[in-house]
Amino acid sequence: MSELHSKHKNFNFAEGELLLINKPYRWTSFDIVGKVRNAFKPLKLKVGHAGTLDPLATGLLIVCTGKMTKQIDTFQAEEKEYTGTFTLGGTTPSYDMETEIDETFDTAHLTEEILKAACAQFTGEIQQYPPAHSAIKVNGERLYEKARRGEEVELKARTVTIKEFELTRIELPEVDFKVVCSKGTYIRSLAFDYGKAVNSGAYLSKLRRTRSGNFKVEDAWEVMELVNFIRKPLPNPPREGGLSEQEGLNILEEPDPARVYRENADPLVYEPLKGNSRSNRHEPTEAENVLWQLLRRDATGFKIRRQHVIDNYIADFVCLQKGLVIEVDGGYHQHTKEADADRTEMLNHWGFKVIRFTNEEVIQKPQSVFETIRQEIQALPDRQSKVLPPGEDLGGASL
Template sequence: MMQSGLINVLKPPGMTSHDVVAFVRRLYNIKRVGHAGTLDPAAAGVLPVFIGNATRLVEYLADADKSYRAELTFGFATDTGDDTGQVINSQPYTRPNSNQIKEALASFIGETEQIPPMYSAIKIGGKKLYELARAGQVVERKARKIIIDDLSLVTESETGIVFDVTCSKGTYIRTLCADIGHRLNCLAVMSFLVRTRVGSFCLEQTVTLEEIAANKEQAIQNADKVLTHIPAILLSEQESQAVKNGRSICCMRSGADLVKMYDYQKNFIGIGREICQSEDHTTLTPVKILSPDR
């Protein structure tokens, strides 16, 4: 039986997210590997990696909110928005005080818009922006709606600040650093980034590549760990067989739209959708069935 599940990887700095996927693919000798939420090569932190049939659940984590700890350095700007890029501008600055910094951070909380950086994987006209940037091209990018749930100061120094942020998918912390600097009348770049959380997957529970290689089986978590926000229902043997074969069934209503389905032996089957028929009963339709890999 082929392995299936997910690994809460601690991505090290210096590797791309694709590099991590390639590492897992080679280690487990499995082709079906994917990840949720790309991390910049210089960044570290939480990178959920899915293997086998669990790759079909990536979409359920792709929209999850994320948390980061970032360091911002004042005084210069780069073409990439972080300190790995080429310096394109530098200028003296008056260091903002603590109150100014806190007020600036607070001003970004809520729904706002952000222009993606040129060095990103967003495609325009079939080309990734970073490919165009490396070719010396700069194209107009449309602002995207993002949500910042929390943005708080951790520490400050003469040269910059460290802050924690919780935000929606699609938020570029490099751009946020530059925007914070602009709000404080300073040039600024991101000089350090670690992702501390993706949905329910936290930094404290990650495993390093070395730990994964040392104990491959123990590193894999059950696929349903990605669905902690969805209620669960237990099906009978007959009901389990029906949904595995793609048939809808009539069952007691849970009151949720999507549910995690478990068979009579408490094995995770997949995801179903309830279509209400009455106050107590519903039609449960399979949405995504995770058949065992062969």
């Protein structure tokens, strides 16, 4: 591993660092930059990435901080290596799994010989049309914005170089591949063009960037591994006179559990649920309102939150300190037993105990319900936060 990005070097983020990050599935490149930038708060540091990865792709993303951002263009220009999967027999408007299949094709004629021979057509310098669903700007607007509105998109061919293109697995309708290519190559377009070359159709169903220049994904940080490293406490007490700006980068305050979840959550899931939770607070059911009047203002001796997002769910009530979730079943929150079991399993995974009451119990015996909750909270030890990177285990968010 080069000293430039070694995990064991002494970092100076303000002066400038190059960071290798293993981008998770469904994260945008901007999500990664935002996560790293937020880790430095309250300090404001310049952070940028070198080479966009689509949300459905995973793998190596180069992120630069401070003065190193001036070298982003240099890193972007390096050749890239990818592995992934084409699915034959169909096409999609986006050339990947972001959109639904719009046309199907026969694959009965495809043999290993035909499939491997077609790779040669795409080796060397070629002309390639980018997907209509791409971030390329035309007259100041991204192409994907026009495509999503159903507007006609005029595409212009671009010259790219594919140094290597080989198939590593053939199990129709899927073929795995390895590609080494120049900056600006769209692997989605390669999938589409490859499908036509074998008299069928194809779309990109899996993509991972394994190398950019001399930088390899096996040397990369996991997102939360890096974030937690940036926030780690100083090994020694601060000197008299306070902290320097650089020392301040390494301070990790004892996190508020709600903030820890918010900063580790998958933004594609968390933000919509957060909006729903606000709506639920403004329009509670009768039973929820009755219970909230009893639980509010720390009536149990501990802070209770209502309509709080945890992973892919909204908990009716939760005591984060004690790890107790209180669910009121009925009304528009009514679930099937199977859904309730999945929900409880997820909450247990993150270290929460779940207790449930029916609408009738809350409305008819509110004081009895309150006393049960109070006793449960007081009997529980303080909960230990469980922090995992997005994408791991049950939904990849922590609280």
